[in-house]
Amino acid sequence: MAEPMRIRATMTGDVADVKVLMNHPMETGQRKDAKTGQLVPAHFIQEVTATLNGAAVLSANLGSGVSKNPYLGFKVKGAKAGDKVVVNWSDNKGDKNTAEAAIS
């Protein structure tokens, strides 16, 4: 169901730059299907959490106003190369996905 996501974490000085791309349609629930004329039900990522070596660094609530295949970039200070970054998301239909990367 859930497509794989892409994650990359690199060190810039003493700050880890984390970039995440999630594969998700992000339907608002207001768009109509061109063929059937029916509303496409809302389907979007609601929660995203990120941890660094198991400690929470970011928790986000998203609305349907985030673009399709959401991109998220954030920075974590005090991280070092080799540290593990894990990003989880869950959507309004209960789908979940997770990805992890070691900081390089």
Add this chain to the structure above:
Amino acid sequence: MNALRRNVLKGAAGASTVAMAVAVGLLKPTQAMAAWNTAAFEAKNVGDAMKGLGVSGPADSKDIIIKAPDIAENGAVVPVEVTSNIAGTTSIAIIAEKNGTPLVGSFSMSGGAQPFISTRIKMGQTSLVRAVVQAGGKSYTAAKEVKVTIGGCGG
């Protein structure tokens, strides 16, 4: 085989007009998880969205830097970057003021996370993109206008 298929399609088309009329009234995006801030995200205007976030009368701040294009050719994908230089920033919310549901996302930082967020948002029309920052129990805000040319050829 083929004739049967035609019949099935015809039947489906007839039934679907009725089904559509019913479905229009029934389709409401009410399903939400407990932790998700339903009140804020389903708010139809900026004031209600802020209320949902627990923000009232945020102070304008020049220490919030919003990086977004002046003109977005494609309202479906508008890159937005928010950096807060306010000490003790704990959360950043992004609001596209004229969207049907203005609140786009709220992000809270902990641990060593820097007060920085970069993402891509949808915008229905030209409007202010507002960032609301919470720091040390107070709230601050800044906004930047993004012009959206829907279906246009740039400019």
